[in-house]
Amino acid sequence: MEKKQFQAESRRLLELMIHSIYTHKEIFLRELISNASDAIDKIYYKALTDDSLSFNKEDYYIKVVPDKENRTLKIIDTGIGMTKEEMENNLGTIAKSGSLAFKSENEIKDGHEIIGQFGVGFYSAFMVSDVVTVISKALGSEQAYKWESSGADGYTIEPIEKESVGTEIILKIKENTEDENYDEYLEEYGLQAIIKKYSDFIRYPIKMNIANEEKIINSMVPIWRKNKNELTPEDYENFYKEKHYGFDKPIKHIHISVDGTVRYHAILFIPEKIPFDYYTKEYEKGLELYSNGVLIMSKCPDLLPDYFSFVKGMVDSEDLSLNISREMLQHDRQLKLIAKNIKSKIKSQLLSLLKDEREKYEEFYRSFGRQLKFGVYHEFGSHKEELQDLLMFYSSKEKKLVTLEEYVSRMPEDQKYIYYATGETYERIEKMPQTELVAEKGYEILYFTEDIDEFAIKMLMTYKDKEFKSVSSGDLGIETEESQNQREDDQENIALFDSMKKILADKVKDVRASKRLKTHPVCFSTEGEVSIEMEKILKAMPNNQNIQAEKVLEINTNHPVFHSLKEAFEKDQEKFTLYTNLLYHQALLIEGLPIEDPVEFTNDICKIMV
Ligand code: ADP
Ligand code: MG
DSSP states (O other): OOOBOOOHHHHHHHHHHHHSOOSOTTHHHHHHHHHHHHHHHHHHHHHHHOTTOOOOGGGOOEEEEEETTTTEEEEEEOSOOOOHHHIIIIISSOOHHHHHHTSOHHHHHHOSSHHHHHOOGGGGGGGTEEEEEEEEEOTTOSOEEEEEEOSTTOEEEEEEOOOSSEEEEEEEEOOOOSSOOGGGGTOHHHHHHHHHHHHTTOSSOEEEEETTEEEEOOOOSOGGGSOGGGOOHHHHHHHHHHTTSOSSOOSEEEEEEEESSSEEEEEEEEOSSOOTTTTSTTOOOOEEEEETTEEEEEEEGGGSOGGGTTOEEEEEETTSOSSOOHHHHHHOHHHHHHHHHHHHHHHHHHHHHHHHOHHHHHHHHHHHHHHHHHHHHHHHHTTHHHHGGGOEEEETTTSSEEEHHHHHHTOOTTOOSEEEEEOSSHHHHHTOGGGHHHHHTTOOEEEEOSHHHHHHHHHHOEETTEEEEETTBSOOOOOOHHHHHHHHHHHHTHHHHHHHHHHHGGGOSEEEEOSSOSSOSEEEEEESSOOHHHHHHHHTSTTOTTOOOEEEEEEOTTSHHHHHHHHHHHHOHHHHHHHHHHHHHHHHHHHTOOOSOHHHHHHHHHHHHO
16 A cells, blocks of 8 residues: 655644644644534535535534543544545645644744644644544545554555445544543543533534433534523523633623624623732733634633733634634734724723613722723823723712713813822822812812822823823912912022022922912922822832932921921021921821931931920
8 A cells, every 4th residue: 555645844744743742632622523513514505505415404413432442532423524635635735724824833833722823623633643544435425535644654545435424533542641641532521521612512413422321512502692682691690600701790791793894703701800810910811712613712812902801701703714823813804803893892881881880880990990090001001092981080079989071070160180199098198288279179189099090190191181180299270369478488488498408408309388288287299200109109110219209398388387497497507407307207207208217207306305
């Protein structure tokens, strides 16, 4: 018998496949089952146009037969079969699409889910087998053929007896090695689990004997192909659990069926609780991706933008090729369309949740609001417009989370800015001296307690043309009679402030009469882009040690303490220095900033006590 060589490309692929270590060898079964399903499809479509053929659904199935003793696994189908030429052409060469994906060897070595990525289906059988035998009888042929190969050294083809049309693939399963347990591909329960996982929604029955009883393993009609009206909320919840998307109960499900330029079905979930690893770099975003009922990727990251990385679920499309690499997938036009479509669906569903079920939205927001704010900040704010209406912040007036839309809609006419204050907790912000003037004006203040808040807002810059303004920033944009007086105070006390500035040297940028303080004697404001909160956050990260907020020490000239300060300035320089340092340290304490020399500070306090 003549031994034929594989075509050069196929040989290279085979070698790679056999010699590399793949983490997902089990996908060979998915590939063989999907080929079997394709083969049945082919008869089905033929029957649609050929009157001499009838398609009797019961006659078409896939059967999986493990044989532990002989270490063989058979995958039998009643599909269209292959002629001798088809065996030569289809099993001896890589399908065109496969070879495209195969451009660079490097790409292949990187991938750990190589088959899933490259879909070079049939060859994956060699990952688990020493010998692969294909016995097939094509529709309309009298003669059946046997194709056999033990890998890189080529294959043989010879005539054989076979009664019915269809294909039988016989794998001689490898012996176990130290790292790999091949036995699981001979165990009924192991096989059942693999079929469930990857091929549950194949349209034809996949049969297997379990404990000597023939069973149909796959459920065949996927929930996402069903009509929404037929499904109950429990169905979706069960699906969520079955798929292990999470242990919680999802807040919302989104069922999409699109029959437009790109056809797809999707079921998406918005979880209630944060997965334990969500805000770590271990967390992988992505949706399950099916091509016509066959799982091709369990986490396709390209389907979700980072800011919606919390969304769980799956997408099934008829328009995606199975033979598509991850590399190519990123550039796939269909996939991009689907991703875009999904993104806007998620957004509109979140907005309607916010509108109609506010409590649920707030619950969602407590878990994932941070991610949305990261989304505003990331990529230089390129998604900020998309996300701004999903944001919420705690309001000084409402004492609950409010949206920017709500804030702006009730701004008094004379209010120029959207005010915010940053701090560790709502309680601490409430007591911040810097909020006094804004609060007295009756303006609402948004409380920022998360690291990301101020960074996100700096990226947003404006909402509905209103600028954001920190209550600690130099100019609050509020003109009052007092601020006129304050300016005069500044003039009047110019020598005093200069002197304080000298004492504090490079610790502050300026010392001024405050326009914002009402009852407190002292506070900091900042100039420039970096606020005190931002300085704290940035300093906590490596490489940012030099970042400094430009601090201005503001003194309340109406406070009794100021009169003592003035008196000391005129009469007692030593006391004046002491007071200046004390006021500076008080401002640090109010901001929650560390005091550089606590011993000196307590000594200073003792000095005024004795
Ligand atoms: P793909 O399925 O993406 O075309 P595969 O490597 O999985 O690539 O299969 C190669 C080809 O071999 C198929 O396109 C098909 O023509 C043929 N083939 C494989 N398995 C079967 C089968 N069970 N019945 C009929 N033809 C098959
Ligand atoms: Mg295939």
